[in-house]
Amino acid sequence: MARNNKENKKPEGEQQERGELVDKLVAINRVTKVVKGGRRFGFAALVIVGDGKGRVGYGSGKAKEVMESKQKATQDAKKSLVRIPLREGRTLHHDVKGRFGSGRVILRAAPPGTGIIAGGPMRAVFETLGIQDIVAKSVGSSNPYNMVRATFDALEKLQSPKDTAARRGKKIGEIIGNRESGRKSKEQAA
Secondary structure (H helix, E strand, C coil): CCCCHHHHHCCCCCEEEECCEEEEEEEEEEEEEEECCEEEEEEEEEEEEECCCCEEEEEEEEECCHHHHHHHHHHHHHHCCEECCCECCCECCCCEEEEECCEEEEEEECCCCCCEECCHHHHHHHHHHCCCCEEEEEEECCCHHHHHHHHHHHHHCCCCHHHHHHHHCCCHHHHHHHHHHHHHHHHHHC
């Protein structure tokens, strides 16, 4: 199997379990600092950490060695864990868009059995989050840092029917009922 240079820069995510958290290495970069005596090499890592039940975070770390940079990134990711509301513990409640810099992502809820249809860094986020069915599209920058941040921007915009009902001062059945009655009226109009 031949691989191009872009794929070599982004290795497959390594997966380890620590307690109940799972971490995935999304990207590792070799960075160079030019000093008077020559070049000093280091490594920058991007890691996603999640529990597979709706909590996920990302972090980056830099160090002289690969393992040290990965450990720093993992510690940073654990500090930034956020809870994301999931429908039936497997997909999103609604479609959502996110952006960071020139990276834009579109996340769509999917029916059971669809699987994770997403590329690269977004796939790592969804796997560690515990999403089983989703369709995602990235537009613009393919930089893994921008894609991960855009994905988190989209995920943080998600609202569950429970949150929406509490904000509006209504019951969940009224919120979900309105959605279903809207569908029926659209079907009757067609």
